[in-house]
Amino acid sequence: MVDQAKYLDLPFEEVIGDRFGRYSKYIIQDRAIPDARDGLKPVQRRILYAMHHERNTHDKPFRKSAKTVGVVIGNYHPHGDSSVYEALVRMSQTWKVRNVLVEMHGNNGSVDGDPPAAMRYTEARLSSIASELLRDIERDTVDFIPNFDDTDHEPVVLPAKFPNLLVNGSTGISAGYATDIPPHNLTEVIDAVITKIDKPNATVEDLMKDIKGPDFPTGGIIQGIDGIKKAYETGKGKIVLRGKAETEELRGGREQIVITELPYDVNKANLVKKFDELRLDRKVEGIAEVRDETDRTGLRIVIELKKEADSAGVLNYLFKNTDLQVSYNFNMVAIHNKTPKLMSLAGFLDAYIEHQREVVTRQSQYDLRKAKDRAHIVEGLIKAISILDEVIATIRSSKDKQDAKRQLMAQYDFTEPQSEAIVTLQLYRLTNTDITSLQQEADELQKQIAELESILNSEQKLMQVIKKDLRNIQKTYKTNRLTKIEDEIEELKINLEVMVASEDVLVSVTKDGYVKRTSLRSYAASKEDDITLKDGDYLISLEEINTTDTLLLFTNKGNYLFVPVHELPDIRWKDLGQHVTNLVPINKDEKLIKAIPVREFSEDQFLLFFTKNGMVKKTELKQYLAQRYSKALVAINLKDDDEVVSVHQTDGNQEIFVASNKGYGLWYHESEVNTVGQRAAGVKAIQLKKEEFVVNGEVFDDLSTPSIVLLTQRGACKRMSLSEFEQSSRAKRGLIMLRELKSKPHRVAGLIIVNDQDLVQFQTEDGNLQEVYPLQLNKNDRYSNGSYVVDTDLTGEVVRAWKKPIYSKPFAEETEE
Missing domain, CATH: 1.10.268.10 (Topoisomerase, domain 3)
Incomplete structure (x- = not known):
């Protein structure tokens, strides 16, 4: 029988809550968070006191670390030996602690993250400055409490004759609290303490005349004085910390980047490995070799660059994409009056002065x-x-x-x-x-x-x-400051040429969304007709552009895809290409209608959109420069069931021609369309009647040579001169372009403005593609229905027509200039 009198009947939540509460209190107060007075966690305090008590001081010979660890565990700290030894080692690491509290003989780890030798091999003793933390402890300066087994006594806090918390900083994670206090320069901190004693109401600005900011043992450069000030005022703040790097010139016009200081708490071996991975993966162009030349004289990482490489661009790329530049977040939490508290700089100084x-x-x-x-x-x-x-x-x-x-x-x-x-x-x-x-x-x-x-x-x-x-x-x-402080955070600008090898390539885009870039060699070794296309698909763009350019792909649903050319898959000319959804996801019913290559998103360039329901929109090209482009972006605000029928890049001074399916055409100047924002809907382009919609909107600037080519659903094609029309204004009805028939009237399937050498393609209901050379047709007036170019009784009606894309170099003139 179970004796019920021995057991309490308590709710499970209450028991767990109580136990976890006790555990949390313990690890906050007695493990992970330092005391605001001496800046030490209990394990550190016990190690220092044990070494002092055993006379293992800076003026005596070194002793085996294992002996110290044994004394600490046996007398004061009933935990695992690894936790004690790791704490002992950390206090001796010059790259972790600004003023080391323990001197060590033997391997105590490295900035590469190598582990220290086992405690049976290393020797340790208190450093000279650590003795200042313990000085006068025998003169009843601090309270002592019984140790864990009541056989001895240990100090609650050390006398701490210098402000160790700010000098050496601290980091730790407990239940519900974490702390990150950076190390500072001893000289500056003592100046600030004296200022605070003389002027108890000193402001952060006053104190920052003494303490310029953190002073990390690894040196480096701090950027962002506002972040330091905010941290000193509130206990929380963010700064940017970067390594010290300089460019050196080599023979033959080559350069190398030499890194001599790293950001605090950055693993050197991992950083060097990352640099070499960037070189091997060609994420950054211009790196020839990466070497770690660090020796006992100091840290030195050499990044040798290729000839004519942009050293500033490569360095900025490394700052942005590696731990050569990191963010440091202040979180100045310490135990003050037995309570974890987020403290300001003034709070730390007051706590220390009160302790002293x-x-x-x-x-x-x-x-x-x-x-x-x-x-x-x-x-x-x-x-x-x-x-x-x-x-x-x-x-x-x-x-x-x-x-x-x-x-x-x-x-x-x-x-x-x-x-x-x-x-x-x-x-x-x-x-x-x-x-x-x-x-x-x-x-x-x-x-x-x-x-x-x-x-x-x-x-x-x-x-x-x-x-x-x-x-x-x-x-x-006294020691000199190691970390340099710069007021502002530098904006990192990286030229695309740094990341991408500049190369001219051929980019093809199809209506069904297959895109690829092809090397000019692959294209030259093939015939133009060798390209693989799916049934019913056709090219909408074929242009020679550079890998550093950008491609804007517009869909019929009013979205656009921002695609850097170097991110396009490199595929042979003969092969199909990759579907655009592998780069940026789009809906199944979305089709590509236009591909516009862009070299610079300049001020004087515009995009002109025409929609099926008769709207036109003009927006500055620069508004389509995207920083994030992992999904489709809004190009135009479409209402109801509207669709985009065409998109054009203009210089703001073009002629516009809009055609409807019922055979009305309207010509006016681009100045009639005001510039609006990226997400706007635009204005009315042409006046439409019931069941009428826009087939196409075209732009041109030469008034003498262009011909207007029109294809109807019945397979008729006709060519007209622009002189058949009068220039009008926006949102008018326009002029009729077909002779009205009572039975089987012609409806416009496609309208294209062509020049002498242009070829028009069209597609019929059976999916076949056909071509017509417009200049072989005689010019007609507006009241004729043209000549038949296909027997629609056999093929089905003509569903769409377009100008066949030809191999072009859109930036050829810029290159020549």
Whole structure:
């Protein structure tokens, strides 16, 4: 039978909540978060105290680390040896700690992330500056508590004669709290403490005259003084930290980038590996070789560049895409009054000053107590010497030591401590010289007592003692600043040429969405008709452009895809190509209608959109420059069931011709269309009637040579001169271009403006593609229906017509210039 009286019936949530609450409190207060007063976590404090207690100090020989770890575990820290040894090692690593607290012989790890040697191989001792954290701990300066098994005592906090938390920083993660406090320069921090003592209401601006910002042991460059200021004001802030890199010239006009300092807490081996991966994967052009030339004289990573490589561009790319530049986020949480607290710079300084006030007060009280006790004894000795014969006679007549003390206290009014000192007095101390020295000692003690009492009675004198002590430490351990600070965060601009090898390629785009780039060699070795297309698909663009250019692909649903040419798949001319959805996802019913190559998104260029429901929209090209392009972007705002029928790039001074399916054509100047934003819907292009829609909108600038070619659904094609039309204004009805028939009327399937050499393609209902050379047709007036070019009884109606894309070089003139 289970004895129910031994068990409590409690809700599971309550039990778990209580246990986890206790665990959280423990790891916050006693494991992961440092104390605001001495800047140490419990394990660090216990290691330093154990080494001090065992006299394993900087002026004594090194001792095996295993011995120290054993003492710490056995006496103070009942946890695993690895946690103690790792904490010991970290305090000795010059690339982690600004002023090391432990000196170590042997392998204590490396900036490459190599592990330290086992503790049986390494030796350690306290550093000189660590002794300043423990100085005067025997003078009752801090509270002691029993250790875990009540066999010994350990300090709650160390006297910390310098502000260790700011000097060495701290990092840790506990339950619900994390901390990230960067290291600082000892000289600057002590200056700030003194400023705060002299001017308790000092602002962050005042303190930042002393503390410029963090000073990392690995050096580097901090950018963003506003982030430092915000962190010092609130405890949270963000800065950019980058390595120190310089460009050196080599023979033959080549250059190399030399990195001599890394951002704090960055693994050098991983960084070098990343540099080499970028070279091998050709993510960045221009890197010839990466070498780690680090030796005992200092860190040195060399990135050798190819001839004529853009060294500034490569360096900016490395800053942006590797840990050569990182963000550092301040999160200044520390234990203050037994509570985890996000603290400002002023809060840290106040906590430290308050701690020093208590330490120096207790130290002075201890010294005063000792001085008064000694003065009392010296006074008794002087009195005893003045009546020496009587004292000797009394002692000689006594039975034993205790009786002698009683007789002295009874006959001469000596106190118990004085009597003890007299009976234990050595005979040689009764010489004349010693009497003089006793009198001198008494005078010195009175001065000391007066000084200590004045310190305890005056806040000002107390603070002077603290400041004097800090200045001595500053003078002894002064070091120059390692980290450089720059006010602004540099914007990293990377030329595309740095990442992409500049190469002219042929880019083809089909209506069904198959895109590819082909090397000019592959194209030259094939016939133009060798290209593979799916049934019913056809080319909408075929142009020679550079890998550093951009392709804008527009869909009938009013979206556009921003595709850098170098990201297009490199495929042979004969092969099909890759579907655009592999680059950017689009809907199944979306079709590509236009591909526009762009070299620069310049101010004086525009995009002109025509929609099926008779709208036209004009927007500056630069608005289509996208920073993120992993999905389709909005090119035009379409209403209801509207679709885009055509898109053109213009210089803002073109002629516009819009045609409807019922045979109306309208000609006007581009200036009739106002410029609007990227997501706007546009304005009315042409007036439409019921069941009428726009077949196409064209732009042109030469008024003399172009011909207007029109194909109807019945397979008729006719060519007209522009002179058949009058230039009008936007949103009008336009002029009729077909003779109206009562039965089987012609409807426009396609309208194209062509020049002398252009070829028109059209597609019939059976999916076949056919071609017509417009200049073989006679010119007609507006009232004819043209000549039949296909028998639609056999093929089905003509469904669409377009100008056949020819191999072109859109930027040829720019290149020649």
